[in-house]
Amino acid sequence: MRKAAFEKVVPPKDSSFKVFHCKASFASFEGRWHFHPEYEIVYLPSGRGKRFIGTRISRFEDGDLILLGPNIPHNCFNVGFESEEYEEYVIQFNGADIKEMSKYFKEFGDIEHLLIQANTGLTVNSDKKHEIGALIKEMVDLSPIEKLLRLFHVLHQFAQVTYQSLDARQYLALSVTTTERVKDIYKIIQEQYQTNISTRQVANEIGMTESSFCRFFLKNTGKTFKQALTEVRVQNACNLLVNTDNTISNIAFDCGFNSLSLFNRLFKRVVDDTPNSYRQKYVNHLQVSIPKIA
Template identity: 75%
Template sequence: MNKASFEKVIPPEGSSFKAFYFKAPFMPYGGRWHFHPEFEIVYLPSGKGRRFIGTKISQFTDGDLVLLGPNIPHNCFNVGFESDNYEEYVIQFNGEDIKEASKFFKEFNGIGELLTKAQAGLSVNNKEKHIIGEEIKQMINLPPLEKLLKLFKVLRQFAEVSYESLHARQYLSLSVVNTGRVKEIYDIIQNNYQTNISTRQVAEKTGMTESSFCRFFVKSTGKTFKQAVTEVRIQNACNLLVNSDASIGTIAFDCGFNSLSLFNRLFKRNIDDTPNSYRQKYINHVQVSFPKIA
């Protein structure tokens, strides 16, 4: 798994979002390392295992309920599942419209705040996750309007219970005004992070001068282009460390770092851990360090 694949979410006809259910052995997505611009709710009614979200590995017991913000790379939840009888309920929706509605309807205020906090991922770890889970189960076969109303109820319940941050990170934080252009740049990073990609090359591809490109990118994302490329490389290195047997040196070069020492230094700076220690903590089922990627 060299790259996080982009998942295009296509709601069914007559609906503005997607809600679906599947159960082993019928697993349509396997174990893909992927991302998408939609928010995602995942509910597992039972079982224990590990989550692989961003640069963080964490554990869950007695099922799971999480809310992920946009563009957080993650593995499918059957990866790391340690119990029998895997089943999963998933809701994928555009939260920006709901956050915008909270500006006009006071009833949505709590939901808007919830979605803002979900940018780093949230999990419910007490028995209330199964109360919300029952609402999610009922949603699957409802007509579109009733399904939408049920989504609002699920989000309201989520906002009212105790939850914890997963401390995950998006690949890039997008300005609403410049989302389209930044996504174009992001696609270029995704396809070229293993090479020595430069600001000059990307500026040419996007029809900007190098200086205007650098100003635009910092203004739109809050980070330099170099920082963004490093973030994507580190994210993919974390994925390879826990999902492959490749040597650390091989992973470093496969992810675009031209020296092992540079990789080790940047990995330590961003993840607050060494690559070898990060891998060993996964092997020993211990939660890894929180990332410091901004």
């Protein structure tokens, strides 16, 4: 079974963020279902299709412009693309540094607000997406300093237009006070969510008592470890419901749930839909056509 893969974003040596243009029919990144801590802007100049982001699937027409916050699992955007010629422009950047700048420069206030809203994913449906897209397309050939200044301009323009939320969930929404210890816990969740992982086990792995671990995790993430683990499991179940023809029972157990009834109940709580309805709605009614996972 394919888990959501961690994509390590490596900017060029002379830049603090990454910008690239792709016209390949299949994106080069091996893990189609993936996540990363960087923000991501994706512009598709033309075409129609479906987005697979978090637990949600939504349609776009006449190209697309989206902004994703950190750690939102998503498929590469060529998956679900229905038109003939695929083309994308992508910007991946660390938003924490830009948010920090708003403390010293009031001019970044609207951008800070935009990045906060992007924690659930944003899309622009009006023609403004192509105006912003034109600015993005030019970035590929700019010098590093010009790219940086253009990024600020793109974010400012994005903040001025009407956008809609994609209602996507992060794998684990970490607070500003995130520590290396929380990152270690996050890594354990990603690697072991299919097992019968417990708070005592994780606490032992990171050298804390169980009670101290529970308090620490809740303080730094705003949720219990059990809630975070459930969300990761459900995210991966959504991926399998759409990307495979595995039975719902097998998917439940593959994702770490020890009973089908528990899976159904928690899936409903997180996604606000049943697993069967989710699969039927997004596979049959929308006629989703994407590669099966081997």
